[in-house]
Amino acid sequence: MTASSIPSRAVRYHEIGGPDVLQLEHVEIAAPGEGEVRVRFAAGGLNPVDAKIRAGRSRIQLALPVAVGREFSGVVEAVGPGVDDFAVGDAVFGSIPQGAFADAVLAPASVVARVPEGVPLEVASGLALAGQTAWDALESQNLHAGDVIVVSAAAGGVGGILGQLAVARGIRVIGTAGAANHEWLRSRGIEPVLYGEGLRERLAATAPDGITAVFDQFGPETIEAALALGVPPERINTIATDASAHGVRNVGRGAVHPPTLDALAALVADGTLDVPIAATYPLSEVRAAFEFLEAGHLRGKVVVTAE
Template identity: 40%
Template sequence: MAKAFGFVGYGGPETQEFLDRPVLEPGPGRLAITVRAAGVNPVDWKIRRGLLGQDRELPAVLGQEAAGVVERIGPGVTGFTPGDEVFGIAATGAFAEQTLLIAAASAVKPKELGFAEAATLPVAAATADDGIRDVGVGSGQILLILGVAGGVGSAAAQIARSRGIRVVGTASDANRGYVGSLGAVQVRYGDGVAERIREAAPDGVDGILDLVGGEDVRAAAETLADRSKLVSTVDPATVAELGGRYITRSTTPDTLAELARLVAAGELDVHITGRHPLAHAAEALSLVESGHARGKVILDIG
């Protein structure tokens, strides 16, 4: 049996508990791995609350991204061998001692990259990369990131900066220094945010990557002339109403390998700000669910 952390019903933290599940065998397109680290993301608590549908077989293990060592390879999988150190999207929950990865959304981990750093990439950094591509801004243009201090926003700011894009990002005033360290200009979110964005970008912004939704994205859209350059990861209905669109995800082994290269080269700092053992998974998820986590929160496993 393998220890795991998941939920037994849809709802709040009271539905979470530790689970014992059988060691999983990889089917077609899957890699069985011993998990060494897993990333904690807002999507995890949203799944538990049933905000993304309620059709999962329960109990379900939480966690979307993991890094570890390949145990066994499923039918039809190429490019991986047992013993490889890998990272990718989990098919069966990542908050566990053992799980399955989707081979088509996984990559071999560079030796110079730690398991914890690798586990931050498949969801947050890959989402950031997809979002910047979808927005379609280029060197010398201004990208506004709503919610820049979180895991996706932190990665997006650095990736954009590496491509010559100027970044303005909404965050609390307490995160002003942190946002500056990402190479971005901080703007306080909340009432009056559109006026503060215009102060930072008097001619308006060239694109918006929305990571928060709600009233802030409505206000921020006023500073964007071409609404087709508005992309959201969280609020498809609102951005569609505003003339934008929901993000298109396309995580591939090549994308993950390039992100790992950026981290290994020192061009992308994944900003791990919290590391917790699997036994403290509830505390780690609570921190992310509070909305006040800066950078990335990781579970160290095994």
């Protein structure tokens, strides 16, 4: 270990498999270089795609060993040359390609944003990937007040944020979810519809004048129902399954965009956007965190925290 680096624990895996392949290992984190910050980890949001990659069920393949985690929040503990926008002690959140689930996170300053006062770090930790994914997907459809959209898995990490963003823009939102989440959806201005068998008929009854666009976070069930109802394929967006198999769109998050992160955090701060935390686990219990995530039927984000 060099004098400029610091010891850290990091969640990694060396083989494809279930949550049991996850290990909390000792690594070293370098001093921040040009344009970088080093953040003392406070919390990090789990994402379903990370579980799919680890299990070998994604088209995304990463070289082993894989350092786990993309979303994070924490406090800046060191800044590299050329960083003028952040200082030691700033509360920030952001996203990196991998390796965010560690005691210390090294990241380009260009992929982090400040956490506003009053926004818990656990909540901020789920905004950089899930939040911007929702934002970018919604932006891709050029919607306006009065449009009618369907959001599947509408109480989940991405779906819950996307639905609320749309409501704030005056769009009518129908959200599919389990019955246990219907009351929360109503509280956020989203009209709940039960997923599962009979979905097409329930959607037709709820929106008899038609559906403008569909945002899928669940899988083929939602896409097939939308196509059967005559929603044009180009107006259906999925991040949950192979879009090409259904001839629909696949717009997820683009490059990390700090102004979007600032806007999302501001919406949380003023109460427009509610990001529920389904459960929190310390880094040492990251296996249990992924087991909980992969069981499904969640409201909001699963988060790992510093010890």
